[in-house]
Amino acid sequence: FPLPHWSRTRTTSGEPGGEREREREGERRRWTRRQAAMIPQSSLPSHIASGPHVSPFTNSNAGLQADHRSEDIHVPANAASVPFAVAPSTEHAEVNLGEPRKHTTSPYVTGNSVLAIKYKEGVLMACDMLGAYGSTKRYKSVQRVFKVNETTIVGASGEISDFQYISNLLEELTTQDFCYDDGCTLSPKEIHAYLCRVLYNRRNKMDPLWNSLVVAGVDTAGESFIGSVGMLGTSYTDSHVATSFGNYLSRPLFREFQRDDMSLEEAIALMQEALRVLFYRDKTSINKFILAKVSGGEGVAISKPFALDTKWDLKAFVNPSKHAVGSW
Amino acid sequence: AMATSAMVGQGEVLTGTTIMACTFDGGVVLGADSRTSSGNYVANKVADKITKVCDKVYLCRSGSAAHTQAVAGYANLYLNQHAIELGEKGVSVKSAATIVKEIAYTNKEWMNAGMIVAGWDKAQGGQVFAVPMGGTLMEVPFAVGGSGSIYINAFVDKNWRAGMTRDECKAFVRKAVSLAISRDGSSGGVIRTVTVDAAGQNKEMVPGDQVARYQDEHLPTLGSNAPIFT
Numbered sequence: 001f002p003l004p005h006w007s008r009t010r011t012t013s014g015e016p017g018g019e020r021e022r023e024r025e026g027e028r029r030r031w032t033r034r035q036a037a038m039i040p041q042s043s044l045p046s047h048i049a050s051g052p053h054v055s056p057f058t059n060s061n062a063g064l065q066a067d068h069r070s071e072d073i074h075v076p077a078n079a080a081s082v083p084f085a086v087a088p089s090t091e092h093a094e095v096n097l098g099e100p101r102k103h104t105t106s107p108y109v110t111g112n113s114v115l116a117i118k119y120k121e122g123v124l125m126a127c128d129m130l131g132a133y134g135s136t137k138r139y140k141s142v143q144r145v146f147k148v149n150e151t152t153i154v155g156a157s158g159e160i161s162d163f164q165y166i167s168n169l170l171e172e173l174t175t176q177d178f179c180y181d182d183g184c185t186l187s188p189k190e191i192h193a194y195l196c197r198v199l200y201n202r203r204n205k206m207d208p209l210w211n212s213l214v215v216a217g218v219d220t221a222g223e224s225f226i227g228s229v230g231m232l233g234t235s236y237t238d239s240h241v242a243t244s245f246g247n248y249l250s251r252p253l254f255r256e257f258q259r260d261d262m263s264l265e266e267a268i269a270l271m272q273e274a275l276r277v278l279f280y281r282d283k284t285s286i287n288k289f290i291l292a293k294v295s296g297g298e299g300v301a302i303s304k305p306f307a308l309d310t311k312w313d314l315k316a317f318v319n320p321s322k323h324a325v326g327s328w
Numbered sequence: 329a330m331a332t333s334a335m336v337g338q339g340e341v342l343t344g345t346t347i348m349a350c351t352f353d354g355g356v357v358l359g360a361d362s363r364t365s366s367g368n369y370v371a372n373k374v375a376d377k378i379t380k381v382c383d384k385v386y387l388c389r390s391g392s393a394a395h396t397q398a399v400a401g402y403a404n405l406y407l408n409q410h411a412i413e414l415g416e417k418g419v420s421v422k423s424a425a426t427i428v429k430e431i432a433y434t435n436k437e438w439m440n441a442g443m444i445v446a447g448w449d450k451a452q453g454g455q456v457f458a459v460p461m462g463g464t465l466m467e468v469p470f471a472v473g474g475s476g477s478i479y480i481n482a483f484v485d486k487n488w489r490a491g492m493t494r495d496e497c498k499a500f501v502r503k504a505v506s507l508a509i510s511r512d513g514s515s516g517g518v519i520r521t522v523t524v525d526a527a528g529q530n531k532e533m534v535p536g537d538q539v540a541r542y543q544d545e546h547l548p549t550l551g552s553n554a555p556i557f558t
Contacts, residue, residue: 084402084427084430084431084434084435107462108460108461108462108464109460109461109462109464131464131466133460136478136481138460139458139466139468141468142466159462159464160462160464161433161436161462161463161464161465164433164464164465165433
């Protein structure tokens with residue numbers, strides 16, 4: 001099984017960094033001396049640690065990039081060769097190459113809570129389908145759960161464009177697995193570990209991926225897994241997990257009622273209660289949800305969108321200020 | 329909608345605007361107003377915010393005029409190269425939208441651009457893709473954007489339906505943009521529409537004096553025969 005890419009600090013020639021270091025040095029020499037002096041020394045060959053977010057399929061120095069099938073699929077040959085990146089003007093000193101850049105300082109199109117619980121045969125994840133734009137409920141068919149492979153699903157809250165980028169990274173990992181064709185696929189635990197490193201390293205560059213992710217699945221040995229990673233790199237695993245408002249509204253319900261040996265029906269009922277309270281009490285939410293489950297025998301299943309009943313016919317709701325006119 | 333005024337300084341040229349694109353049975357109709365403002369000054373009252381990026385695919389631009397013009401330029405460059413490689417097959421709308429998204433997402437820190445990519449290709453027919461600020465890519469049956477879009481969200485939600493004819497769709501787009509112009513100071517001028525379908529692409533304009541006017545705006549124009557003072 002290939003080593004994770006971040007463990008490679010030496011090339012086959014044994015020099016730290018090796019070819020990649022030399023290329024980067026070459027790039028740096030073209031910058032001014034002032035700027036070069038501010039560049040932090042980084043020998044981690046990971047695009048995550050040393051450059052702006054880059055598509056792994058950058059191929060501008062194809063001759064130097066040896067075997068495309070190596071595990072360095074996520075390492076670009078030339079960190080400066082970011083496709084589509086417009087190099088910022090350095091004359092105005094707004095951006096100093098080598099200093100931490102402030103990137104996503106505020107999210108635009110966002111998703112709200114993702115919930116996940118373990119049940120007897122596997123794991124169940126749920127979220128709504130809204131992409132909010134500030135307070136505006138702008139896009140109402142956003143799919144916030146991504147199927148990585150037959151054992152794992154990833155749900156995201158936060159900035160949708162960053163989630164689309166993460167989905168791309170995960171798809172490339174899965175493609176890599178497929179090409180190896182060795183009977184091994186990434187387990188949920190490994191995908192969680194990978195995403196922890198991605199998010200933590202981006203946070204260290206002051207360029208976070210503005211997401212709270214939930215990784216859930218059942219590995220080939222039948223073991224259920226639910227893990228959470230935040231935009232600061234904070235991560236943990238548990239039997240039940242929620243992001244955003246779900247932390248405050250849904251997790252108390254999970255603490256009370258979730259058991260690792262619940263049946264699927266019980267789990268769905270509990271999840272519906274949790275989703276309902278989110279719809280009542282989270283202002284940027286809509287009554288349009290999906291459920292996704294991963295179970296030991298049957299792999300991944302993602303439901304069609306559905307709505308929940310809500311109760312508005314309590315007598316006290318009709319005229320709340322009846323006994324205290326003028327109040328609310 | 330929340331983007332423009334809070335985040336950019338006075339003086340930067342903006343297409344504070346109303347843009348929309350809408351699928352119908354057989355193609356898409358794109359629509360936009362024509363006002364480019366620089367602070368309170370109308371820098372261009374007859375701007376063209378619907379830009380062609382490749383054959384049968386157009387881009388509606390809102391946000392900073394400079395940023396979106398640059399994006400359109402780059403997209404045009406890459407798509408022309410792509411079209412040469414594809415030959416007869418033609419560039420898909422999804423490819424065009426993905427290129428626009430890549431530029432918007434990669435440069436998200438310094439871009440102020442909300443865009444809509446819409447067009448027609450042989451494989452999938454008429455499609456509309458929204459690329460709002462931040463660089464998310466969403467395929468949608470219709471999309472509205474720009475500062476004026478907030479005033480017509482409810483209108484388009486209520487009145488869009490699947491399977492409209494070309495003329496119904498064009499009338500729908502024109503009505504929506506005129507309603508937005510009626511309330512949004514950053515939108516105005518003429519209403520431009522581009523209709524793209526299997527047969528071709530058709531660019532039209534409703535002149536400013538013929539744009540529909542609504543509540544409290546109906547006035548006879550000076551120069552009509554009726555005397556002003558009675």
